Amino acid sequence: MRPIRTSFLRVVAVSVGIALTGCASAEKRLEQGMEEEEAGNFYAASLRYIEALEKDNTLAEARDRLIASGEAAIVDFITTWEERTAAGDPVGGAQPFFTADGLIARSGAVGVRLPRPDDYPLMRRDAFDAAIEQHMANGDDAAEQGDWSSGQQAYVRARSTGYEPSPEQIQASVAAETVALVDWAHAEEAAERFRRAYGLAEQALALSEDVPDDLADAAVALQDRAVELGTRGMVAFPVTSTAAVRDVARSDVEQQLADVLELEHWRQPPPFIAVADPVLVRQVTRRYTRPGETPRLGLVMDEMGAEFGALIELVALTATEGNVQPRTREARTTSGVDTSYVEESGTLTLTGEVHVIIVDRRGTTVTEFTTQGSEGGSFRRGVYAGDVSDLELSRNEQRLFDPSVLDQESVRLEEIVVAGLASRVAGQVFQRVLQEIP
Incomplete structure (x- = not known):
């Protein structure tokens, strides 16, 4: 029984030590708050008192001081709002209320309701309304100057x-942003950046289900014009493969x-992409390909x-067996002799690789890439x-x-x-x- 009692005493000692450490830490936060x-840093003081109560919720002095310093901090926030608003910065004036909201919420979490002026909710609402109005005005100003991106962000x-x-x-x-997006799309259309214009009109139409009919019609008409004027033709040349691929492939x-494809x-x-008829492409490609030479792409x-x-080429096809x-x-031979064979089973993974080159009308490489794909199965065979x-x-x-099986x-x-x-x-x-089409 003595070892059990000793263990119990150790647990008690550790628990007491932790409690004392917590109290000491809470007292330290209380001193920092004071x-x-x-x-005169009432907001910072309030945070220290909150931390003290989070560590020891029985600290009455921390609770009392939080009420007093928190109330003073809120008064400071209101003063800052009034000063910034008077200076023509309603957006900046609204920021102190965000901080105040956080302080009120944290205080409530430790069981303290901070005193606030009776008209605090009205002041807070006025601050937010003024900030909203300023953002809307900023958006209007930016849109008038053709700074569409800034205007959209403001809205x-x-x-x-x-x-x-x-x-x-x-x-x-939303209505203001929709108008700005359509106007922006018209500007991009005028600059012959048709794909960009199409995308902006698409954004405008997706903003709301209640886009005014005239604005929606304008956006759709713009998209139609953009596609008509901005579509570029593309030829997909006949697919080729390497000799190594043809040697290992079991099918064409x-x-x-x-x-x-x-x-x-x-x-x-x-x-914005029109793919040429593959049948016609093959005919024309044969016409402009001399024996033993690559196609004359430009022609x-x-x-x-x-x-x-x-230009699309299948460059690798690899089968990998596993497990x-x-x-x-x-078994027995046809002459009646006992013998044996081996049945092998396992997994089979097939991996293919394709290399693609995109060229312009001069036959110059614009970009190229390689892509792979794999699929797994199983096999059984006799040896x-x-x-x-x-x-x-x-x-x-x-x-x-x-072999056919x-x-x-x-x-x-x-x-x-x-x-x-x-x-x-x-x-x-x-x-x-598409990346090459503005």
Whole structure:
């Protein structure tokens, strides 16, 4: 029993030590608060008193002093608001109320309600309303000067949740931002930055479900003009593959990639990209390709009326086996001799890699990238040192040695990998080309 009593005493001693440390720390915060209070720093003093109560909520002196210093701090905040507002800075004038809100909340968390003037809520609301009005005025001024970005930011700040705006104030802010975005879009259209103009009009339409009809119609009409004037043609040259890929592929992955791109992706380009008809591209490419030479890209693109071209090549196809598990199977030869073969099973991962070059009408490289895709499956096969035809095998056992059966999983994986590669290639091609269109 003595060891148990000793352990108990140690726990008590540790608990008492922690309590004493907490009290000492709380007393220290109380002393710091008194120093700040004596210096007239009522906000800083209030924070120290709060920290003291957080460590020891029984400190009556800290509680009393928090009430007094907190009240004085709020008076200081109100004075700062009045001074800044009188100086023409209502936005800066609203900031002290944010600080006051934080102080009131922290005081409440330790059980202290800070005294406030009876009209404090009205002063706080007036401060926030004035700040909102100033942000709106700043937005109007910036928009009039063509500083659209600053104007938009000002309108967004006007409906900041910190100001607790009314529904009417939020609506006014959104309406002003919508007008500014449409005006900005018109400016970008005039500068022939059509894609930028389209995007700004899109932002304006997405801001609210209550965009005025005339403004919405103007934005939609602008988008139509932007697409008509800003669309650029693109040629996707016939897909090629390296000899190494053709040697290891179990199917015509080059043609598969071309088919998926043509049927699923090139037919659905994003706004501002017009993909030339792949059939016509192949015809024109053959016309301008001499035997043993690469296509004359510029001539093809000129005839197709395209500003950009995409050269797509499947450069790698790698099959990786993993977790191979051998299992010996008893068998008999056709001559009746007992023997065995090995059945191997494991995982199969197929990885494909495509390299893409984007060129301009002169055939000059604009950008290039490489993308990869992988897919995993499994395999089962038989391994026999002799002639497999000498073995007496069931139909299912024969499948372990049938190359066409073994290739089925590889072909399935190739189809999945190619589909994934096509999606990544198309997405990146469109993205890279759009980056070149203002």
